[in-house]
Amino acid sequence: MRGDEKITCANCGITITWKPTIVDNKFYCCIGCSQGGPCTCDYSRLPRPEEKAPIIVKEAAEEKGR
Numbered sequence: 001m002r003g004d005e006k007i008t009c010a011n012c013g014i015t016i017t018w019k020p021t022i023v024d025n026k027f028y029c030c031i032g033c034s035q036g037g038p039c040t041c042d043y044s045r046l047p048r049p050e051e052k053a054p055i056i057v058k059e060a061a062e063e064k065g066r
């Protein structure tokens with residue numbers, strides 16, 4: 001995985017700077033979008049990249065680099 005690739009939500013198109021929810025190899029900003037909406041993001045309180053969202057599909061979460 002390269003570091004400079006932007007991830008955008010496949011549903012609402014927001015640029016995801018935190019841990020995306022990955023469903024079917026597509027990136028979603030939140031579990032709401034991953035289910036076709038509505039988006040449940042709180043845009044004033046987006047999760048930080050270092051925070052692990054509890055909604056990640058484990059299948060796609062590979063550990064690399066360490």
Ligand SMILES: [Zn+2]
Binds near residue numbers: 010012029030
């Ligand atoms: Zn979204």
Ligand SMILES: [Zn+2]
Binds near residue numbers: 033
């Ligand atoms: Zn969202």
